[in-house]
Amino acid sequence: MTTGISPSVDASDDRPPTFPETPSVTHGVPSPAPQNTVPSHLERLADRARDYVEAASSANTRKAYVSDWKHFSSWCRRQGLELLPPSPQVVGLYITACASGAAIPGGKPNAVSTIERRLSAITWNYTQRGTPLDRSDRHIATVLAGIRNTHASPPRQKEAVLxxxxxxxxxxxxxxxxxxxxxxxxxxxxxxxxxxxxxxxxxxxxxxxxxxxxxxxxxxxxxxxxxxxxxxxxxxxxxxxxxxxxxxxxxxxxxxxxxxxxxxxxxxxxxxxxxxxxxxxxxxxxxxxxxxxxxxxxxxxxxxxxxxxxxxxxxxxxxxxxxxxxxxxxxxxxxxxxxxxxxxxxxxxxxxxxxxxxxxxxxxxx
Incomplete structure (x- = not known):
């Protein structure tokens, strides 16, 4: 099934990213990549492997990634865009919406750090589904660089307790x-x-x-x-x-x-x-x-x-x-x-x- 969006190009292409004005495709919710059947004598090892996967990131990181994926999924659904296969153009449009405050109705622009976290969450989720997203694609990398140059500001530091x-x-x-x-x-x-x-x-x-x-x-x-x-x-x-x-x-x-x-x-x-x-x-x-x-x-x-x-x-x-x-x-x-x-x-x-x-x-x- 196609997304109705131009195919990705190599990251070495120095042309500016191109996006359709009114993308229109159906929405589909991805499911995790199918797991191979594990022989019964390896089930305990498989359970242990899943524990190690969970331990690879903190509970707060996993919670944030779940929340960010839901945010991205909801935006795609409202726009009539499909989540699979991963499209750098769709993700580029999404982070643009986040930066402009258009990601949710009546929303506010996200901070650059929030956008970068959302992008990491999207990349991680696609990888877990066996369908990696190319973050170096110009539709993502160039847009993100422009967002940083336009909206990045010095961090607001907390007061020191002396x-x-x-x-x-x-x-x-x-x-x-x-x-x-x-x-x-x-x-x-x-x-x-x-x-x-x-x-x-x-x-x-x-x-x-x-x-x-x-x-x-x-x-x-x-x-x-x-x-x-x-x-x-x-x-x-x-x-x-x-x-x-x-x-x-x-x-x-x-x-x-x-x-x-x-x-x-x-x-x-x-x-x-x-x-x-x-x-x-x-x-x-x-x-x-x-x-x-x-x-x-x-x-x-x-x-x-x-x-x-x-x-x-x-x-x-x-x-x-x-x-x-x-x-x-x-x-x-x-x-x-x-x-x-x-x-x-x-x-x-x-x-x-x-x-x-x-x-x-x-x-x-x-």
């Missing part, structure tokens, strides 16, 4: 409650370790204790060694003890684990029963963002802004940015702590570094 801010935020938490002790440990551990919100809630008390754990922490005399599973493999983060018990992440964690009676499994869990009981379930990573936002507002951080502006300023990344901006050490140590592949990425997190410490103008003799 040490004085963090101390004020800790004071808003109830010291005598389990929830307050848990939140205190999460804030201090997230800040001192420069951890992502998913890394904070993904911690287990020990190694290999849960299937969904992203790491564990070992408490030593001088501090914590946190072992994390990241995007590029495993890494270790050392978190030293603080100068006082009131601001020490190690003490805060020890206190939470002891009073919550947690010796195995997820480290940070829901507090139930009017704050008197600790459940078995791991916290969702969104709870970290809500915690940072709530305590920053309660502590009056950035009181010069309106409440609406302040709500937009703070999130889980505020803790990582706070450490990067506050630690007066060699930049490479901060880079290692945050798990960045390049110093340039670390500098994006440093909100108050001296940008002119190295003055090339004077170094050149002017």
């Amino acid at each position: 040490p004085e801010d963090l101390i004020a935020m800790l004071e808003t938490l109830a010291r005598g409650s389990l929830r307050g002790l848990r939140d205190r440990a999460m804030l201090l551990l997230g800040f001192a370790g420069g951890l992502r919100r998913s890394e904070i809630v993904g911690l287990d008390v020990g190694r290999d204790q849960t299937q969904d754990g992203r790491g564990w922490a070992e408490i030593l005399d001088k501090g914590l060694v946190v072992t994390l599973r990241g995007k590029t493999g495993w890494r270790e983060v050392e978190i030293g003890r603080g100068s006082s018990d009131a601001t020490c992440p190690v003490v805060a964690l020890e206190t939470w684990l002891k009073l919550a009676r947690i010796g195995h499994g997820p480290m940070f869990r829901r507090v139930t029963g009017r704050g008197k009981d600790v459940g078995p379930d791991r916290l969702n990573d969104r709870e970290v963002a809500r915690l940072v936002k709530r305590t920053a507002l309660a502590a009056g951080v950035r009181g010069d802004l309106t409440e609406g502006e302040r709500e937009e300023k703070f999130a889980g990344h505020s803790l990582r940015a706070g450490l990067a901006s506050s630690a007066e050490v060699d930049e490479r140590h901060v880079q290692k702590q945050l798990g960045h592949a390049s110093a340039e990425m670390t500098r994006r997190y440093q909100r108050r570094r001296d940008r002119f410490r190295v003055n090339l103008t004077k170094a050149a003799g002017l």
Whole structure:
């Protein structure tokens, strides 16, 4: 069945992409590529292989990909376009609609980062169906380059939680409650370790204790060694003890684990029963963002802004940015702590570094 759209050309073709003004074809919903029948004695291996496929990406990524594919499918259905076989021209039209706010009725233009994620989701879904999409085709690549040049803007960074801010935020938490002790440990551990919100809630008390754990922490005399599973493999983060018990992440964690009676499994869990009981379930990573936002507002951080502006300023990344901006050490140590592949990425997190410490103008003799 044809789509009524001109066939794709080689990516080396330097002609501008061409699209029909009124494409008109029927819509069809694809199904996953047929699976070969697996002999009964290999069924357990097949199940394990599917587990590995699922583990190849995070739960948040898979959720986003499902949502983006539904978004693309709905747009195709409204336009009378067919999903299979994959058409670079159709995808080029789709990302154009996303950029112009025409992807859904009454919609708003998507950010460039959102469009790039949607394109990744579409590519991934087509690949899983055994019908790869050529992203390098000019109908996609050239249009995407134009969208970037036209609509790309500097990233809007979250406000850094600085040490004085963090101390004020800790004071808003109830010291005598389990929830307050848990939140205190999460804030201090997230800040001192420069951890992502998913890394904070993904911690287990020990190694290999849960299937969904992203790491564990070992408490030593001088501090914590946190072992994390990241995007590029495993890494270790050392978190030293603080100068006082009131601001020490190690003490805060020890206190939470002891009073919550947690010796195995997820480290940070829901507090139930009017704050008197600790459940078995791991916290969702969104709870970290809500915690940072709530305590920053309660502590009056950035009181010069309106409440609406302040709500937009703070999130889980505020803790990582706070450490990067506050630690007066060699930049490479901060880079290692945050798990960045390049110093340039670390500098994006440093909100108050001296940008002119190295003055090339004077170094050149002017």
